[in-house]
Amino acid sequence: MKTKKTGTAYRASSDRRTAPVAVIKLAEAGKRFVPVFMLVCVAVMLFNAVTPVSASSCKIVFSTQTSEVMVDDTLTVELKIEGDVIPGIFEGYISYDGNVLEYISGPDCIAGGEGTLRISDMGYGSNTLARTYEMQFKAVKMGTCEFSVRGTPEIYEADLGYLMSVSAGKLSVEVKAASKASSDATLGIMRISPGELSPAFSSAEHEYSVFVPYEVTEIYVSASPNDPNATVKTEGNQNLSVGQNRILVLVTAENGNLGKYVIYAARAAEGESTEQNVPENGTGTTDTDNQQESAEGQQDDGLNGWAFYAEESDGSLYLTADARYKVSRGAADVEIPDGYNKTSVIISGHTVTAYSPAKEPGSDYLLLILEKEGGKPEIYSFDRVEKTLQRLDNSRIVVGNRTASGYSTIDEEELVKSYEKSLGTMTMVIAILSGVCMLLLIIVIRMAVKNRNELD
Secondary structure, three states, X not given: OHHHHHHHHHHHHHHHHHHHHHHHHHHHHHHHHHHHHHHHHHHHHHHHHHOOOOXXXXXXXXXXXXXXXXXXXXXXXXXXXXXXXXXXXXEEEEEOOOOOEEEEEOOOOEEEEOOEEEEEEOOOOOOOOEEEEEEEEEEOOOEEEEEEEEEEEEEEEOOOOOEOEEEEOOEEEXXXXXXXXXXXXXXXXXXXXXXXXXXXXXXXXXXXXXXEOOOOOOOEEEEEEOOOOOEEEEEOOOOOOOEEEEEEEEEEOOOOOEEEEEEEEEEOOOOOOOOOOOOOOOOOOOHHHHHHHHHHHHHHOOOOOOOOEEEEEOOEEEEEOOOEEEEOOOOOOOOOOOOEEEEEEEEOOEEEEEEEEOOOOOOOEEEEEEEEOOOOEXXXXXXXXXXXXXXXXXXXXXXXXXXXXXXXXXHHHHHHHXXXXXXXXXXXXXXXXXXXXXXXXXXXXXHHHHHHHHHO
């Protein structure tokens, strides 16, 4: 009995010694299982996040029998809902151009006008996958009218009441002039204040010039069309800058034809005289006037070391700067570079035909066609600030303060190109270094995992 107890005690003691070892092994196995379990959970979450949830959907389509109508015509526009289940309640807004089309009538669930219609349909009795609404409009003005759904409309399933996903299209309708509409896009009267148009207004003349003092920042234009059904719009007559300004008077005929009158307004610099000395016969300046203008030019100079002024002699206009130039009224063999519009500039009270950059009508740099003494007509660049003339070099055409390629000088252009090339090289180097860093990071992580496994 004593031996048996001793054996029993021994076996019990042995079981107590081996039990902690099993627990430790189980804990170690659990530690290895936890990361795997976490990865599985993350994968399931990601799968659920990217797995699309199936939902009912529908689309809204606008349509009409014709995309072109004439003024005073009636137009029927159809709005159709097409769903993969039966649509029920529909709440939404329709946008259109109320100046072009006028809303006349439609279903009782549609209300509004002047560019916005509200649809509030409870969907009672709806049992089809498609639903149609017809709306009548009247064409009241020429133009393009676009129909679209404003914001996000709400359409619910008829059976379960769930909100459906909605996609909506658009419809464009062109309204043209009636067949009897007038095509007259000319002005009958045009006056300005302050100042006077040069030449005097004529319906057939579409370009004018005016010179105003520094204090004038706005020119009021009074213009009436020959056709009472035409409309007139004025642009560029406010906030005048010093130097050249371009005022547009646009005439839109009843049938849509566009007429354009241009006023080149030159605003004097602060302290610059606006007086124009015209002799009694009205043909040009007198010798006394020329001497006075020459003296004024020398007084205003201070920049280039010579007088700069304009004078009229023997029916021709001349500019005096570093040399004497005859102002050419145009030459067949002289071609103005692309990107310049015809304008005019006031020099010593004389209107000189010039060409300004289309994108910078108020630029300080203009092009003039001049004939140097003993030479032929050529294009010169005129700096209105420095009062200098320079024969135009086609390889360095200046548009405003920039070259034709968009830079102020050719040197700057080359510098920018060099910078862009270097930037491209640096971008490639950064991309390669990023790839190397990523590879090194992966290697470090793998080595760390391997070392941990060995320690375990």
